[in-house]
Amino acid sequence: MGAGAEQLALRDGAGSAPHGGGGSGGSCPNGTSMCSAASTLRLATCLPNALERIEEVLREGRRVVLFLDYDGTLSPIVDDPDRAFLPEATRQVLREVASRYTTAIVTGRSKGKIMSFVKLSNVVYAGSHGFDIDGKLAGVGDISHRVAFEYRPSLVAAKTDMEKRLRQYAGASVEDNTLSVSFHYRKCEGDQIGAIESFVNGVAKQHDLALTRGKMVFELRPRVAWNKGKAVEYLLKAMKMDGEDVLPIYVGDDLTDEDAFKVLRGRGVSVIVAETHSTRLTVADLRVNDPSEVRQLLLYFARRQHYPCTALDA
Numbered sequence: 001m002g003a004g005a006e007q008l009a010l011r012d013g014a015g016s017a018p019h020g021g022g023g024s025g026g027s028c029p030n031g032t033s034m035c036s037a038a039s040t041l042r043l044a045t046c047l048p049n050a051l052e053r054i055e056e057v058l059r060e061g062r063r064v065v066l067f068l069d070y071d072g073t074l075s076p077i078v079d080d081p082d083r084a085f086l087p088e089a090t091r092q093v094l095r096e097v098a099s100r101y102t103t104a105i106v107t108g109r110s111k112g113k114i115m116s117f118v119k120l121s122n123v124v125y126a127g128s129h130g131f132d133i134d135g136k137l138a139g140v141g142d143i144s145h146r147v148a149f150e151y152r153p154s155l156v157a158a159k160t161d162m163e164k165r166l167r168q169y170a171g172a173s174v175e176d177n178t179l180s181v182s183f184h185y186r187k188c189e190g191d192q193i194g195a196i197e198s199f200v201n202g203v204a205k206q207h208d209l210a211l212t213r214g215k216m217v218f219e220l221r222p223r224v225a226w227n228k229g230k231a232v233e234y235l236l237k238a239m240k241m242d243g244e245d246v247l248p249i250y251v252g253d254d255l256t257d258e259d260a261f262k263v264l265r266g267r268g269v270s271v272i273v274a275e276t277h278s279t280r281l282t283v284a285d286l287r288v289n290d291p292s293e294v295r296q297l298l299l300y301f302a303r304r305q306h307y308p309c310t311a312l313d314a
C-alpha cells in the first residue's frame with residue numbers, strides 16, 4: 001500500500017489500517033466494533049470522506065489510474081435500468097479526467113450498453129462484471145479480453161427460463177448483459193423476494209451458472225474464477241500500469257465492487273459510494289456519499305494542477 005493510504009487509515013477516526021496494518025480501535029460515530037483495527041470489514045459510514053482525503057492520498061506522487069463502476073457510482077440508481085443515463089455534467093468531467101489519467105469503467109452492464117450510456121472514446125470499458133473488456137489507449141493500443149464466452153448459450157437459456165416466469169413476479173424484469181443476466185426485483189413487492197431468490201437460484205443450478213447479488217438484483221454469470229477484481233488486475237497489466245509507481249483508484253458502490261476493492265488492498269485506494277445511513281460493510285478505504293460526490297471527486301482530478309499525467313493521448 002502507498003504511504004498516503006496508510007497514513008489516511010491511521011489518522012482516520014475509524015482507527016484501522018484498511019489493509020490489515022496497525023492502528024487502534026477508534027471513534028467511529030457509529031460506535032461499532034466493525035470499525036476496530038482487528039476487522040478488515042468496516043461499516044462504510046466509518047470511513048473518511050474521499051473528498052477530504054484525496055489530496056493527502058495523492059501527495060506521494062504515484063501515477064494514477066482510475067477504475068469507475070457505473071450504476072450507483074457515475075449514474076444515480078433509478079427504477080428503470082434502461083433509463084440510468086449518465087448525467088451530462090458527469091460525462092463532461094469524465095471526458096476531461098480521461099484525457100489526463102488512464103481511466104476504465106468496470107460495470108455489470110454489457111459492453112454495448114455501457115458504451116451507449118457513456119459515449120466516450122477515451123476510456124476502456126470492462127462490461128459484464130469485467131468478463132468483456134474493450135478499449136484503445138494511445139501508446140498501448142487495443143485492449144480486448146473476453147472471458148468464458150462459451151457460457152453464452154447457458155446464459156441465453158437461463159434468460160429465457162427467467163423471462164417465461166416474469167408474469168408470476170409483478171414488477172420484475174430481466175436484463176441481458178451478454179456474459180451475465182440480471183433479474184431485477186426493485187419494483188416487486190417485498191414479500192415476493194424470497195420466492196424470487198429460490199427461483200433464480202434454481203435457474204442458476206440448472207444451467208451451471210453462479211448467482212451473485214447486487215442492489216435489488218440477482219445476477220447469473222459464468223461459474224469461473226473471474227470478477228471485477230480479476231478484471232482490474234488484467235487491466236493494470238494490459239495498460240502497462242502494474243508498476244509500484246502506479247496508484248490504482250477504484251470507485252464503486254455495489255457488492256460486486258468488493259472484489260476490486262480487495263485486489264487493491266496493499267496496492268491502491270478504494271472508494272465506496274454509500275450514503276450516511278448505509279449499513280454496508282466493506283473493505284474500501286474511503287467513502288463518498290453519492291454519485292454527485294463522485295462527480296466532485298472527478299472534478300478534483302480534472303482540475304488538479306501538478307500531476308503526473310497517465311493518459312498517453314493527453
Ligand SMILES: O=P(O)(O)OC[C@H]1O[C@H](O[C@H]2O[C@H](CO)[C@@H](O)[C@H](O)[C@H]2O)[C@H](O)[C@@H](O)[C@@H]1O
Pocket residue numbers: 069070071072076077078079080081084106107108109175177182184186214215216217219254256
Ligand atoms: O456494476 P454496475 O455498473 O454497478 O452494474 C450493476 C447492475 O446495475 C444495474 O442495476 C442497478 O441499477 C439500476 C439502474 O439504476 C437499478 O434499477 C437496479 O435496481 C440496480 O441493481 C444494471 O441494470 C444491472 O444489469 C447491473 O448488473
